[in-house]
Amino acid sequence: MPVQEIRLLGDPVLRTPAAPVTTFDKELRNLVRDLRETMLDAPGAGLAAPQIGVSLRVFTYDVDDAEGHLVNPVLVTMSEEQQDGDEGCLSLPGLNFPLKRSANVVAAGFNMYGDPVTIEGSEVLARCLQHETDHLDGVLFIDRMDTPRRRAALRALREAPWAQDGAPRVKISPHAAPNPFR
Numbered sequence: 051m052p053v054q055e056i057r058l059l060g061d062p063v064l065r066t067p068a069a070p071v072t073t074f075d076k077e078l079r080n081l082v083r084d085l086r087e088t089m090l091d092a093p094g095a096g097l098a099a100p101q102i103g104v105s106l107r108v109f110t111y112d113v114d115d116a117e118g119h120l121v122n123p124v125l126v127t128m129s130e131e132q133q134d135g136d137e138g139c140l141s142l143p144g145l146n147f148p149l150k151r152s153a154n155v156v157a158a159g160f161n162m163y164g165d166p167v168t169i170e171g172s173e174v175l176a177r178c179l180q181h182e183t184d185h186l187d188g189v190l191f192i193d194r195m196d197t198p199r200r201r202a203a204l205r206a207l208r209e210a211p212w213a214q215d216g217a218p219r220v221k222i223s224p225h226a227a228p229n230p231f232r
């Protein structure tokens with residue numbers, strides 16, 4: 051079953067720095083497949099392995115005509131030039147908040163076969179590459195906000211239906227019947 055449950059804010063795996071991939075085997079290829087299927091099913095612009103409960107440094111992305119994956123990514127270039135715009139996360143469903151990010155980045159890593167890969171991104175792809183790399187360090191986009199924006203975001207988070215009852219860990223199936231948050 052390739053489509054996996056997406057972990058939500060409150061799940062400790064989202065706050066755990068992920069381990070580097072050391073073996074480029076079938077298991078890794080299955081993980082990339084699961085990430086891709088789950089991302090496309092959601093749908094989302096990107097998905098990092100911790101979001102499906104796997105603490106490894108892998109993510110997939112799907113922005114405009116750029117779709118792919120990256121293993122052990124490193125942001126080798128981040129422009130000083132910034133962009134400002136709305137950002138969301140499948141682990142915080144239904145919530146979008148404005149966030150400043152570098153306008154252009156270069157991410158280096160490997161594909162699932164262990165070949166070196168470099169991805170240059172601007173605008174939405176640059177935002178996505180920064181967001182997904184952050185996930186692998188246990189960092190969420192709400193952590194990157196300045197104080198006023200963060201305060202507003204936390205207020206909205208408290209009111210999010212999926213965050214009610216103080217549940218520290220909430221799991222939903224991507225196939226759960228009608229999801230009002232998308």
Ligand SMILES: [Zn+2]
Nearest residue numbers: 138139140141
């Ligand atoms: Zn995210």
